[in-house]
Amino acid sequence: MTTTLTPPRTAARVGRGGFGALLHAEWTKFRTVRGWWMSSIGALLVICLVGLLATAAGNAGAADGSSSLPVGPGGEAVNDNFYFVHQPLQGDGTITVAVTSLTGRIATDPGHSNSGLAPWAKAGIIVKDGLEQGSSYAAIMVTSSHGVRMQHDYTYDVAGAAGTVSAQSPRWLRLQREGDVLTGYQSADGSKWTEVGTARLAGLSDTAQIGLFVTSPSAEQSTGTGSGFAPAVATGTFDQVTLGGKWTEGTWQQQQVGAGAGASGSYTQDTKGQATRSGTGFTVTGAGDIAPVVGGPATSGVRTIENFLVGAFAGLIMVVVVAAGFITVEYRRGLIGVTLSASPRRGRVLVAKALVTGAVAFLAGLIAAAVMVPFGGQRSKSNGFPVLTVPSGTELRVIVGSGLLLAVASVFALGVGTILRRSAVAVTVVVVGMVLPYLLATASVLPDGASEWLLRITPAAGFAIQQSVARYDQVVTVYSPSSGYFPLAPWVGFAVLCAYAAAAFAVAVVLLRRRDV
Incomplete structure (x- = not known):
């Protein structure tokens, strides 16, 4: 590119005109060289052009030519898929439960799975502002490899006691609602309680859905060419479910929140989302995740x-x-x-x-x-x-x-x-x-x-x-x-x-x- 630069008339007066005149002189130089301002416009256009080429391909796997992700209270895309045993709570109240086991299965090939747990498989108690994906929530839970956690509104995560659960070493959890403030507690014996964290869910409805949940994201596995992720499910055993407040005893309902977990192949012929009554509690199997969506591999x-x-x-x-x-x-x-x-x-x-x-x-x-x-x-x-x-x-x-x-x-x-x-x-x-x-x-x-x-x-x-x-510590990806x-x-x-x-x-x-x- 040949550039012809002619000193502007204002150059001789720059010394007397101060910085404003100098700035005007430099701007005059720039705009009088056709190649410079055309290249600047070209920079704008090439960014748009490459972006258009990057988004030109269609997704053959989309059923209707469109796709969307649930959006959480903070405006971020979220995963909101879990199995839920629930009922409405009128106003304030509490739910207390002992989690006595957390087991799982990881899919190895279509229709089959082996025993195993994803590190962030989770089972616990949750209050959710409706059953729609992306609605506000607070939960306290046990996880496969990260101990007790209190999480709310997808992006917030507070650590509690470390360790796993078993029939010999259960973990007691309690979630208490007072207005729009939710407080999570943990206990090793059901008598001495320790606060894990609190969450304020602005605008939480008077009749929120509260109950037990289980979910599991995909599990990372080694393959012949590196590492990959396999669909996984988890099963949690809940004992001695105790309610406080205006509950309606005996009106438990159950469902899979969000269809994504089943559609992705997490549930196989020998694992499906369900809940069965077990004495004073439930055994619940679920898949999916309650967490922000991250970018991950292309x-x-x-x-x-x-x-x-x-x-x-x-x-x-x-x-x-x-x-x-x-x-x-x-x-x-x-x-x-x-x-x-x-x-x-x-x-x-x-x-x-x-x-x-x-x-x-x-x-x-x-x-x-x-x-x-x-x-x-x-x-x-x-x-x-x-x-x-x-x-x-x-x-x-x-x-x-x-x-x-x-x-x-x-x-x-x-x-x-x-x-x-x-x-x-x-x-x-x-x-x-x-x-x-x-x-x-x-x-x-x-x-x-x-x-x-x-x-x-x-x-x-x-x-x-x-x-x-x-980057979220509670979400595993590349x-x-x-x-x-x-x-x-x-x-x-x-x-x-x-x-x-x-x-x-x-x-x-x-x-x-x-x-x-």
């Missing part, structure tokens, strides 16, 4: 916001080319002397250039993300793919963060361009330092450990600002860069990129003052 079929913004790396390359050229063309054309003569305070020249290129790059990233996040979601749903719903605050952070990612990358390229004074070399340095590590880490080219280190110590860490999927999980939190990863950009910019200012006299 083969899971669940799309995330990141899938719609996969073209960000291509748009970033284009704004890096523009930002590096914004300074190196002045060296190549011999115009740097004119610019510095018009503005002797050289640090301000780079600040003005950074504001211009950064603002243009920010708008390109912001507009592209603002278009692709809603449009990509709608397109994916119409093609039969469920989309991982996230809270509105997360969605806003991803959209604004996409603009910030391109803006800081352009400032980084401007600094490197000033240091090296050659556009091609500067662009290569930025792409090798930022885009290449991102592609290697997210494309499963490297082992997970190496990929995570690349996304910690290189400027590619900045891509974490676009991450919408969250938490790796290839599944959309960055090792650093979104703003921490972005701070790493900012540190690289700040360092490059600071060195550029020093060299501009010392070298270009």
Whole structure:
């Protein structure tokens, strides 16, 4: 691309007009070079185009061409599948139970299963604001490998006593409702109680459904080619069920909440969701999970916001080319002397250039993300793919963060361009330092450990600002860069990129003052 740069008329007056005139002069340079502003528009378009290509395929497994996931109280997509023995509670009350066993079966092939438990198989007592998937809840439970837990509204998890349960070592659980506050207790003997946690369920109905539940997510298994997940079920034995408050004795009902567990093959010919009365309690078998949905492997079929913004790396390359050229063309054309003569305070020249290129790059990233996040979601749903719903605050952070990612990358390229004074070399340095590590880490080219280190110590860490999927200790999946999980939190990863950009910019200012006299 041939770039013709003509000093603007305002250049001679910059020294007298202050920073505002300098900023206007740099903006005039930028907008008068057709290749620069067209490349900036091209960055916006390429992000959208790659996103459209990524969402073009249809889901042959979708029965009706559409798919959706339940949404929890916080706006996140959730799993809400479990077997429930319940009845309504009028107002305040308690339920107390002893869990005497938790066993399970894991599917080994279609129609058959072997004994075993997923680590997060769970059995306990729950209050739920209706039987609809995604409705608010609080529960206290025993788990296969993580002891007693109190969880509520899908994302909140508090640990209680460790250990497993058996007939010789039962675990007593109690859930107490007072208005919209639920308190969970645990006991080893049914006499001495310890509080595990509390939850406030705003707007909890006066007639909430309360009772016993059992569920089990898939179990991780080793295969010939690595690890995978097999459908699993769990069976919990509850004894000495005691009620306090306005219950209607003898009106227990039972059902599978959510159809997903059965449809996924968790229930086999020798395991099915059910509950049977057993003395003063119940034996309940269930499958599914009560937890947030996470992104997981690409083969899971669940799309995330990141899938719609996969073209960000291509748009970033284009704004890096523009930002590096914004300074190196002045060296190549011999115009740097004119610019510095018009503005002797050289640090301000780079600040003005950074504001211009950064603002243009920010708008390109912001507009592209603002278009692709809603449009990509709608397109994916119409093609039969469920989309991982996230809270509105997360969605806003991803959209604004996409603009910030391109803006800081352009400032980084401007600094490197000033240091090296050659556009091609500067662009290569930025792409090798930022885009290449991102592609290697997210494309499963490297082992997970190496990929995570690349996304910690290189400027590619900045891509974490676009991450919408969250890591939950109570959900087992493949938490790796290839599944959309960055090792650093979104703003921490972005701070790493900012540190690289700040360092490059600071060195550029020093060299501009010392070298270009």
